[in-house]
Amino acid sequence: MKGKTVNILVLGGGGREHAIAWALSQSPRCDQLYVAPGNGGTASIAQNVKTLDAEDGEAVLAFAKDHEIGLVVVGPEAPLVVGVADIVRAGGIPVFGPDAQGAQLEGSKTYSKEFMEANGIPTARYASFTNAADARAYCEELGAPLVVKADGLAAGKGVIVAETLEAALDAVDSCFSGTFGEAGSRVVVEEMLTGPECSLLAFVSNGKAFCMAPAQDHKRAYDGDLGPNTGGMGVYSPVPIVTDEEMAAMVSVMETAAAATAQDPFKTDYRGCLYGGFMLTEGPKVLEFNARFGDPETQVVLPRLQGDLVDIMLAVAEGRPEDIELSWSNKWAVSVVLASGGYPGSYEKGKVILGVSEAERLDDVIVFHAGTALNNDGELITAGGRVLNVVALGDTFEEARNRAYEACNLIKFEDMQFRSDIGKRALLGRSAWDA
Ligand code: AMP
Numbered sequence: 001m002k003g004k005t006v007n008i009l010v011l012g013g014g015g016r017e018h019a020i021a022w023a024l025s026q027s028p029r030c031d032q033l034y035v036a037p038g039n040g041g042t043a044s045i046a047q048n049v050k051t052l053d054a055e056d057g058e059a060v061l062a063f064a065k066d067h068e069i070g071l072v073v074v075g076p077e078a079p080l081v082v083g084v085a086d087i088v089r090a091g092g093i094p095v096f097g098p099d100a101q102g103a104q105l106e107g108s109k110t111y112s113k114e115f116m117e118a119n120g121i122p123t124a125r126y127a128s129f130t131n132a133a134d135a136r137a138y139c140e141e142l143g144a145p146l147v148v149k150a151d152g153l154a155a156g157k158g159v160i161v162a163e164t165l166e167a168a169l170d171a172v173d174s175c176f177s178g179t180f181g182e183a184g185s186r187v188v189v190e191e192m193l194t195g196p197e198c199s200l201l202a203f204v205s206n207g208k209a210f211c212m213a214p215a216q217d218h219k220r221a222y223d224g225d226l227g228p229n230t231g232g233m234g235v236y237s238p239v240p241i242v243t244d245e246e247m248a249a250m251v252s253v254m255e256t257a258a259a260a261t262a263q264d265p266f267k268t269d270y271r272g273c274l275y276g277g278f279m280l281t282e283g284p285k286v287l288e289f290n291a292r293f294g295d296p297e298t299q300v301v302l303p304r305l306q307g308d309l310v311d312i313m314l315a316v317a318e319g320r321p322e323d324i325e326l327s328w329s330n331k332w333a334v335s336v337v338l339a340s341g342g343y344p345g346s347y348e349k350g351k352v353i354l355g356v357s358e359a360e361r362l363d364d365v366i367v368f369h370a371g372t373a374l375n376n377d378g379e380l381i382t383a384g385g386r387v388l389n390v391v392a393l394g395d396t397f398e399e400a401r402n403r404a405y406e407a408c409n410l411i412k413f414e415d416m417q418f419r420s421d422i423g424k425r426a427l428l429g430r431s432a433w434d435a
């Protein structure tokens with residue numbers, strides 16, 4: 001153990017935060033661990049703090065002082081965009097998460113696109129608008145297919161991929177008529193890119209980027225990449241179809257972006273995770289930056305991280321990039337999301353979940369909770385759309401995949417739904433994306 005132990009507070013309550021808390025809890029440097037609000041899974045490795053509002057910086061700082069917290073880790077984007085990291089850091093407590101200005105890379109798609117353009121980062125052609133007439137005219141000029149994006153945070157719902165001009169014009173009107181509230185008062189219209197997507201996360205501190213292993217999410221609800229978009233139905237890491245050249249290009253983008261956060265005119269106090277969402281088209285292009293760990297990417301990336309996450313996060317938070325060293329397990333990781341029937345539409349909550357401990361008894365299987373809670377009888381129940389992330393590691397991609405499904409088959413709750421084809425296209429190879 002290199003340093004003293006610390007009390008840690010993680011903000012958030014999804015599968016990503018369970019994975020972060022789990023990885024932190026493995027460290028001998030982790031003393032008391034709190035998760036606010038947490039979920040049914042974090043309850044078994046940390047103390048859940050349901051009463052703390054993660055978006056209230058002063059309240060987070062007061063809690064951190066009262067509990068002698070030595071590291072605050074911000075999971076979701078909303079607290080970052082409202083400046084929780086700024087307040088807590090100004091109060092003298094190390095924070096893993098960028099300041100409000102750095103979080104604009106996720107909080108404003110216009111800011112993010114201007115950042116990319118100014119730094120020569122490849123991305124889709126675009127323009128940004130504050131009125132419908134100009135946005136509509138640009139849609140007509142570019143022609144379908146197009147992507148229309150509400151500028152601000154819209155809980156993952158503000159991106160409309162429009163195959164036809166009519167759909168794009170409707171999306172523009174919908175944004176400006178208030179569907180996404182204030183987030184849609186500015187709109188980015190961009191060309192549609194095609195290809196496989198790949199997420200590359202990096203620890204960023206003082207302008208330096210340390211890339212993690214790549215991961216690939218599955219956004220559509222149903223098998224065959226059909227159905228509505230979701231928060232992610234499954235994920236794996238690393239990504240077998242990514243070539244060495246593509247990986248090098250993505251790493252270079254992340255390094256360029258990190259360096260740009262430390263220089264004018266985009267200078268910020270960026271100490272946290274930078275998420276690059278790439279489309280592997282002719283050379284990888286950035287679809288988006290996020291100012292935090294990905295969900296569900298984190299659930300397959302962190303189990304493959306070798307080394308101590310407390311050491312790494314403290315080095316990031318304290319601006320000591322020279323102390324960051326990353327290494328990765330050779331194992332593959334595949335995760336399948338078990339969701340409530342009806343998700344991403346309406347669904348019922350409160351269903352009793354059986355079989356989680358049986359699944360966890362399998363070798364190399366970890367179950368991260370997303371929407372779960374404990375009822376008054378101490379039973380685990382569903383409490384959200386995405387309920388569990390079943391993660392399996394394996395010496396080959398196929399082994400990890402088979403093991404993940406073996407574990408899923410041990411878990412049951414009423415109306416449980418999951419995709420049966422997570423990772424199937426990757427097994428078939430790159431040509432499976434050409435169809
Ligand atoms: P974003 O929040 O910007 O990443 O968008 C969410 C999702 O929308 C991405 O993961 C892609 O699946 C899709 N998307 C965003 N921008 C584009 C684009 N220019 N072309 C095609 N798909 C896109």
Ligand code: GLY
Nearest residue numbers: 217232294295296
């Ligand atoms: N997996 C997509 C995201 O975290 O934004």
